[in-house]
Amino acid sequence: MTDRTSRIAERITPWALGTTVLLLSMASVTGSVGVRSALPLPVLVAVAACCGVAASLGRRWLWPLVVVGAVAHVWLVMWPAAVVASYYAGTRLRRRELWLYVGGAVGLFALAGLVSSWNEGYRALVAGTAVNVLLMGGAMLGLPLVAGLWVRARRQVLDAMREQAEQLLREQVLRADQARDxxxxxxxxxxxxxxxxxxxxxxxxxxxxxxxxxxxxxxxxxxxxxxxxxxxxxxxxxxxxxxxSPDPVRGPQPTLADLDRLLDQSRALGIVVNRHDEGRPRPLPPTAERTAYRVVQEALTNVHKHAGDAETDVFVRYRPAELEVLVRNRSSAVADGDLPGSGWGLVGLRERVELAGGRLEAGPWDEGGFQVLAGIPAA
CATH class of the missing domain: 1.10.287 (Helix Hairpins)
Structure with missing residues (x-):
């Protein structure tokens, strides 16, 4: 059941219960499922309506429902409100209050039996004998009360199981965090x-x-x-x-402002590196600048390892919606004595660019040599 369905059901249920109690109360005093009353119909409707309203509010206010149900039962042998009151008493009252409620209900049924025995005719026969009083007490007090106690116990068990499951989940997350650390x-x-x-x-x-x-x-x-x-x-x-550290304080991260220093380091090692900026430079998100710097850094590392002193061009292109970085060298020759590598440089670089929402292409280009092209969102 979805949250929306639960909310709708929670709103409808009290009024549906109140309507049911109203109809059953009218059936009770008209003789369909109870003792027929000789009072005028407007009076009976008013009493039944009071019972229905009290039942619809019984989840929030129990004792008004108890009073209305008691008066209706003693006066008219009207039983629906008393049944609902006993159910709610089982779901809500604690031990001491519950015993007080049971004692009061027993006295109430004894009083109702005594009042019925003073009447003549059908009411005295149905609700005035000791056996019928006991039967009605068991049906109207005992069964709803037991049902309410069972519902409350079930809720408590479910709440305990839910709390235990949440506790186990928290412990599992804690153990995973500890293992990761x-x-x-x-x-x-x-x-x-x-x-x-x-x-x-x-x-x-x-x-x-x-x-x-x-x-x-x-x-x-x-x-x-x-x-x-x-x-x-x-x-x-x-x-x-x-x-x-799980929450480290990061130091300053490289940006495009540090790109010239990176290129100078490669130039100092004897590689001709040309930088070309295209478009109008503008402030970019730190993630985009940091990713662009790492693209150039990894591409130049590959040039040192695999292309010797090949002339290299670095293009930084400011597009409307992205920053494009292109690094290409102009020789397909492989340097003598390649430096060892992990083999994961371009793989990790592609993952970095894709995490930033961009794209990365790497491979030979038409004029010979190798190029790395990255498009990084920078809107």
Whole structure:
């Protein structure tokens, strides 16, 4: 059952119950399912209407329904309101109140039997004998009360089961979070022990080479290697912080403003890199700029690893709805002694671009060489 259906049923049910009690009360005092009354019809309708209204409000206000049902039963042997009152008493009253209600109901039925016995004719026969009083008490008090107690017990069991299920779900989520945090910490330790140690050695050796370089060009290359290595260590510390902490404070992320510095690093290694900006530059979302920077970074890394000193063009195109980044080199030759790679660079790059809602194409182009083209939403 949907929430909308439940709300509609919750609104309709009280008034449907009140209408049913009204009709059954009229049937009771007209002799169809009870004792016929000699009172004028308008009086009977008024009493039945009071019983119906009290029954429709009985879920919220029980005691007015109890009073109306008691008066109607003692006066006219009108039973529907008393039945509904006993049911609601079973669903709502606590132990002490419930015992008080049962004691009062028993006294009420005894009084109703006594009043009926004073009358002559059919009412005295039906509602004035001890046996019939006991039967009517069991049917009008006992059965509805037991039904109400059963409904309340069932609700309590369902609520307990629901609470237990929610508790188990919370514990499962907590265990999953703990397992994830432990795995992140393990990966951070592995990265620190392996990658950070090797990069630190590279920086140290580059520093030593810079100090003892036989010529200025070698010293300049060693200084560049040391600078790149120190930047790599800084980035690695940021990544390790992300892995170690569930809510890390991220450091400054690279944007297009840092692109020239990235290109200068490649130029210092002997690669001719040309930058071409097309369109009117404008402020872009940080995610778009960061993704564009990573595209250029990965493409240049592949050039260093696989294309030697091939001349490379970097195009940054500001489109109306997206930022297009194109990196292409002009040689299909593969450099001697390719640097080792994980084989996941372009795969991870494609995932990054697609997570940003963009597209990535990579492969050979017509004039020879290799190109990487990314379109990143930047509206």
């Amino acid at each position: 432990q795995e992140r910490a393990r990966i951070a330790r592995e990265m620190h022990d392996v990658v950070a140690h090797r990069v630190s050695l590279m920086v140290l050796h580059a520093g030593a080479l810079e100090v003892n370089a036989p010529d200025a060009r070698t010293a300049e290359a060693a200084a560049l290697i040391g600078g790149v290595g120190r930047e790599a260590l800084t980035n690695l510390r940021e990544v390790l912080g992300v892995l170690r």
